[in-house]
Amino acid sequence: MKPDRSPTEFETLVYQVVRRIPKGRVSTYGAVAKLAGRGTARSVGSALARNPFAPEVPCHRVVRADGSLGGFNGETEGPEMVKKTRLLKSEGVEIQSGRIDLSRFGA
DNA sequence: GTTGTGACGGGTC
DNA sequence: CGACCCGCCACAA
Secondary structure, three states: OOOOOOOOOOHHHHHHHHHHHOOOEEEEEHHHHHHOOOOOHHHHHHHHHHOOOOOOOOHHHOOOOOOOHHHHHHHHOOOOHHHHHHHHHHHOOOOOEEEEEHHHOOO
């Protein structure tokens, strides 16, 4: 296990932005960075990677700009990843060939 | 203060 | 389509 640390102000800001993402809607790292008004997709990804509020902050609703899911399941090709994908789909997010149709959300 | 890394993005080959 | 490179910002050592 990796030692957790207190989230910085920037990270907290990212969590609050991601937290208000409605169900059935997905957002991108770049969009979150823009809404946060600070940082870029790189920093947002780093913040979500250390997200201590896993169930509270729907980090799984944040995907890459190209529609790919991202690292929260990228390496985990095991059965657990399929579960997350299915959960996302359950919320109303259609995933085709491992990609999400961002055109539906205008992102 | 400097260096390296990362759940990214856009462009190029 | 995929693979590769560079640039971006925040964080840890």
